[in-house]
Amino acid sequence: MTHRQILEAISGLLLGMFVAILSSTIVTNALPRIIADLDGTQSAYSWVVTAALLAMTASTPLWGKLADLASKKLLVQIALVIYVAGSVVAGLSQSTGMLIACRVVQGIGVGGLSALAQIILAAMISPRERGRYSGYLGATFAVATVGGPVLGGVITDTSWLGWRWCFYVGVPFAVLALVVLQKTLRLPVVRRQVSLDWRGALLMSASVSLLLIWVTLAGESYAWLSWQTFAMTGGALALGAAFVWVETWVPEPVLPLRLFRNRTVTLASLASLFVGVAMFGATVFLSQYFQLARGESPTRSGLLTIPMIMGIFLASTISGRIITRTGRWKVWLVTGGLLLTAGLGLLGTMRYDTPYWHIALFMAALGTGIGMMMQNLVLCTQNQVDPADLGAASSAVAFFRSLGGAVGVSALGAILSSRVSGYLRDGFTDRGIPPARAAAEAGGGSAIPDLAELPAPVRTVVESAYGHGLADIFLYAAPAALLAFVTVAGIKEVALRTRSGLQQAGPPDGGAGGSARREQPAAKARG
Template sequence: MPKQQVDTPAAAEVPEADPTPRSPREIRLVMIGLVVAMLLAMLDNLIVGTAMPTIVGDLGGAEHLSWVVTSYTLATAASTPIWGKLGDLYGRKGTFLISIGIFLLGSALSGLSQTMTQLIAFRAIQGLGAGGLMVGVMSIMGALVLPRDRGKYQGMFAAVMALATIGGPLVGGFITDHLSWHWTFYINLPLGVVALAFIVVTLKLPKVRSTAKIDYLGAILLTVGITSLVLITTWGGQEYAWGSKQILGLTALAAASLIGFCYVEQQAEEPMLPLGLFRNRNFALVSVIGFIVGFAMFGAVTFLPLYQQTVQGASATNSGLLLMPMMFGMLVVSLVVGGIVTKTGKYRVFPIIGTAVMAGGSLLLSTLGTDTSQFTSACYMVVLGAGMGFLMQITMLVAQNSVELKDMGVASSTATLFRTIGGSFGVALFGALFNNQVTSTMAASGAQVPGGHGQLGPDALRALPAKFQDAYHHAVSNGMHTVFLWGAVISLVAVAAALFMRETPLRGAGDEPAEKSLEAAAV
């Protein structure tokens, strides 16, 4: 199949779609590579998290433990919008292959680490590559499959998310126990080679060559702003008090960087993130919804296992299985919604239903108590997962349908970034609410959490007197009530955003050019 060359000077546009027809078999082959790449991006932190105690025991440096995750998260978040823009300017296939290569290099180096400092540095390299994996997957699918037909494939990505969440801790535990922690990183290499092979052989996209200048200043300001936001949510209330000079300084730096970024983007010839995209009503609204979905999802993933292990006495060994009901609800609903969207081309009702169900699921979870059964909590988790299933892929679909193909990478990276930042804020805010509630409840009961912290591990808790355990169970239940009640309130913002969305037709075969079909969604 011959490749096509498209010159794209500074303001030129690439064609709306690759004119070469795609057979279902060809798309499925490409999807194998995309799914494996997405699995790499999502599985890594879950596998590594299980092996961290062993890694610390081998390398030492326990005081720097959090940076093994933070360096990866920072690099991923900061590089996400840059990868999206580079794909738009210089071709999605090439930038995607480079991101996979960087991720695999970081994985190999992380496995070879001899000190904690080396591991932190190599994890940052991994994170740089990971930032391009998710964006590459979504933007390539956006370029390859027309929006009207994209619903039938979204179930694959929901399945990957469920598989990663459930299987990650299990795989990490198995590797750590039967091989060595080094293989938690080396396992990425064969998977990465499979993804590279499928993408190189099966993916054919028009070549893109741009003469536009890269918006270096915008990239730097955006990177500083995102990094500051992630550090605020990572350190606030943990490493430093929320009112400390470190957190306040980071807040000022984030505000100054992002304000400067907005000014620079208005002047740039080829902006890193065209702010004009937010004039499109649907694009702006799904960005808000994506932020809140990340907020709710990461909050649930963080605190539900804690409740089930501490209050309900579930084993931590198979911690990934604790979230299976939520992932099951997400997977089933995502598959059903994808089929309906492909068949009807209608989607507006699903964000409305999804945000309302998500709020309802959060409200149900806020009723968790010391006597709630595992079956009841599992049913509540199914409701929350179902709400997310209505939203996870639809938000990306609407974001991509709201832009022209030349901005597909930026649209994909922006949707991913808002969800990532939402997750960071969700964990930080919910963590502060949870710890404050646990501490105040324990103080009211006359007991104090040993060490002055708001949380106790299951093993440490079992070593304490029964009276203290009972008080702590009530404190954790109160903390869960506060967390999910606020989650329900915040979800109502997403409901309001969904109500204001417009039913812009999804582009399909034979449709008119994007710039005409998008006019209805512009404000």
Template sequence: MERSAALMEEAGAQRKKGPAERDAPVHYSRRQVIQVLIGLMLAMLTSMLTTSIVGTALPTIIGELGGQDKLSWVASATLLTMTASTPLWGKLSDIYGRKLLFQIALVIFITSSVAAGFSQDIYWLIGARFFQGIGAGGLAALPQIILGDVVEPRERGRYSGFLGAVFGVSTVAGPLLGGFLVDSALGWRWCFFITVPVAVVAFVVIQWLLHVPTRDRTGTRIDWWGATCIVGAASAVMLVLSLGGKEFEWNSLPTYLFAGAALLLAVLAVVAERRAHDPIIPPRLFRNSTFNLAGLASMLVGASMFGVMIYFPQYLQIVQGMSPTASGLMTLPMVLGLLIASISSGFLVSRTGKWKIYPIIGMLLVTAGFSVLSLLDPDSSLVLVGAGVGLIGLGLGMSMQILILATQNALTRGDMAAATSSVSFFRNLGGAIGVAAFGAIMTNTLTGELTEVAPKAIAAGSSPEELGTAAAGSPDAIHALPGPIQELVLTAFSDAMHQVFLVGIPIALLAFVVVLFFKQIPLRSGR
């Protein structure tokens, strides 16, 4: 309590100083940083769980609320608004303050989570998920920015590793928790309710402990035109990636309309940002090579991470015949690898001041992990399966947070918020691109494989209807097929998964090449 009171006193004194002095950071002890870090970790935990926990529960939710044709909207609404809103949170926190914006994001998230849990029909749920994504966008971007305010870059590695671990663990563990809740007496509504108390605790912790000084922003104006174009362009891209191949064909009028709108709005966003007094994403950021490389590498990392998260459970449930809970447990090697690598690399970066080597090794490990997964077949041992995802977890843990740390270190404190939220935006966008690309490869390969085996399956007594059900990817329907036919279908799915994991190899290798071009800028000892 004494430390907190002293911190509040210092923050109050800051408000009495002049504009230049008010921009000086409050100095936190290590204990106070850890306390703030706990609040930030809880907030990130809730936001990431929201985007991943609902996947396992979707069949049950649709079964109760109806609206099978709207399933893709339930899955995509949060990811769409989270990605599109991420760049705005950083800039708005520059204007109105980190603490206020962080708490607003928490309130939006808590309110929409409760609303989602009480959904009475599918449209209610989609609307709640839409607003959940807006709150989750703030909770994904602002913790990194706040950490940059309270800890100098040289020491930031030891703390950012914990944020990276929370991001990865919650994203991977969400489906496992969702499956448990659906199978328990609590039911699917608790997939939304369970994050509320955690978010409330995060709100209280941040209210009590975080005292970032108010910065002088006299004359600052919100770039509404730029914000509209950026959000519009990102939304159009996300709609194509999320709904293409589901709600409409890739080669169709809606695809071309959304793609055209995204391109037009992106061009208008560039014009708006070059003319704006206080742009959302300052064009000068793109003159910094570290920012450009970190953004590109983050897109590739996001594509790798989200791609394996979505399609690895399908391999386990369909090809290996595991239950949803068992397949969730098989992600533990990835979770543990990410946790260990993220924390340990963060501590080593703080101790040595050198960071470039970690994303280089990390991308090599991700490449090795995808190479192992590409060898899997219906008879592969669980040791080989665990080794593949474990390597990917280690690689992602050594890369994700280091990319953000490198970006923050290479830019001025005034650009830190915009740069951090932009890199987070690129990672989420890369994830959406990865899921869409892997999905297209999976669908096309599977269609071709099933077309080839169809004559054999029909000759063995299978009906076209049974093959159609199998193509939809229902594990229960596939494993209910007669033995010889089931073997043909499982081989088709295994070959399709093989292609998906093969595509992960060049993506990880490209990320490796990108991080090689980073300059090893020494970590600053001041903020």
């Protein structure tokens, strides 16, 4: 395929990726207002994000396996439809419980869009050339990431729109992506009997969900060392062991364990787990810092995160082009791990009155590290597996990144609630403010406070408590980034292949693996 043909083919994919990332970022700066309007708590704040990440985590391997068995084009379109349905209902939410349930549906669709975009790129483009096009994905990620919070802030601050439109605004982009995909994306479809590992998917989801519920409630609803802790952690481990056992004998495992015999796949998956903890677990709470520690509006909160987004944009696009030209990719992973660790550590020193230019530099380092690592971990994994396993391997990396993000957001959210409560208590005591009255006005560290309604002395204490508490969770996330750095340092650099997945698989004329043909519009597609 020529460069122009590839760009035409991936145009719909880029739109789909834009929708997927937009759905995650557009609510970032709106969440404090959303949770306050729905009378939610800090735990609900974390779970609105965690629910979508958990659904992505559970569904990504399934999407990857389906991509190895069925029409990739049809799967992308199904993922878009699921996303649209979840978004429309999410905008009608009347409680945090309803919103969390809708975020699960959104997460299933977004998981498909994220996984399938990487898989289709791998099928069409050789690893050596893929860095160039991965840069386009990185640029799309950056645009949606910087545009989402700003757009969400503007929508939230606009009285005649309101935060519910944060969920509706992505729907037209999804419909446009459906139309573009229908006209431009054509890939061979390999006919094989589909055997989905539903048992493995259910066991994996149950194990991760139980672990996240324990992390969210421990220390608040019951003690960390209690019978509930032992019951939940023991249950999560038992379900995890059952998942591994099921994966050893089912014909089409949702997460093929044989892939992890390859050292690069294993280390890249581990690194993605740690990157997910650092990336999602830390960046999700930046909007809370700007709104609750510095009193900024949702719109300004989005604009203030631009240094991080520019770091992601520049690092992903520049590294992709240089990798295509030189074929060297490990240096970007190692440098990204160092910058990610440094950025999180430096953000851990901030307070509510830290000069913004300091924070801007810290965010730029964080974003640059993310941009260097995220796409290139997928690239080095795809370079090491057979064409038949491209879907499963790509989704494995995405699975561990989403898993790390879900665990990170849930765990750091629980830590934040505890730290803020302690800092509020200490701040009120130091200023001689009656703790009971002040804590009630400030939400006691559990509810999301509205700074505009707080008296000046209480507001200062709340801003200081959130500034210090949010800095603490960046420090807690920094060791995960350090582990990501150590892990990628152990990956052996292998020269990038010069043939795409479809070229390696051979011409679409059947063979031992089954018959294949060029994919036509969805009305005629089968498989």
